[in-house]
Amino acid sequence: MTTTIGFIGLGIMGGPMARHLAGAGHDVAGHNRSPEKTAPLVEAGGRAAASVTEAVDGAEVVALMLPDSPDVEAVLTGDGGVFDTAKPGTLVVDFSTIRPDVAADLAARASERGLRMIDAPVSGGQAGAENAALSIMVGGAAEDVEAARPLLDVVGKTVVHVGPAGAGQTVKAANQLIVAGTIALVAEAITFLQAHGADLPAAVEVLGGGLAGSAVLDQKASKMLDREFAPGFRIDLHHKDMGIVTEAAREAGVVTPVAALVAQLVAATRAAGDGGLDHSALFRTIARLNGEDVS
Structure with a gap:
């Protein structure tokens, strides 16, 4: 089934991951601070989003691949960010590597907004991202992890639920x-x-x-x-x-x-x-x- 995905962060890791999701038939709208990095996603069948708000609009899943905890917090909690604009029930999948305590706190805050959030940091580097062979360690509620699994299986080779929110980190x-x-x-x-x-x-x-x-x-x-x-x-x-x-x-x-x-x-x-x-x-x-x- 086609899933509408807002993918934020299209760098060395996020770019290939977003393209794999588009190649698997999903409707992927990608946003990056450097707009030129959306071009490969568009070539792969995705869409370019000019802002976080535009990427999140209508998305069933919002995926993040960002450098550090402050970046994730800003995209999620800032004005016009994911927490402000995502519709209730949206599943937020954070592929970034951030502090475990921050991940757990953000998941709790997402729940208060009627959103679902899992932390799904990856290992395997650029080669793993390009070859869809990443190892993904996932923290969050079991039902949310299972909801995300079809998408995680597109970009990862080893996907393991390791515990509650923050455990992946x-x-x-x-x-x-x-x-x-x-x-x-x-x-x-x-x-x-x-x-x-x-x-x-x-x-x-x-x-x-x-x-x-x-x-x-x-x-x-x-x-x-x-x-x-x-x-x-x-x-x-x-x-x-x-x-x-x-x-x-x-x-x-x-x-x-x-x-x-x-x-x-x-x-x-x-x-x-x-x-x-x-x-x-x-x-x-x-x-x-x-x-x-x-x-």
């Missing part, structure tokens, strides 16, 4: 910790292998076949070997995510010493001017620490 924070920590260790391993004169591609290949193998090793080691860090997921965003991890851990009274160290390494990479690069550019910080000129 908690799981996503854990995901980002694992990813950043693994990137840091892959960077250190490559630096270690390089210092010993190992055949780096061969070493990465055999590591990938054993217990050290991971999606991070498969996707990010080649970027480090080639020193090619075009963004798929930017350091700036992972810096934001590590802030979510450390803050949420502190609020829960959980001690996460490795998370604290990795957060500092990500922050150092950003401070060195690499915030716009792929998060695999954490390698550049490890290289700097070992005296390598990465200019």
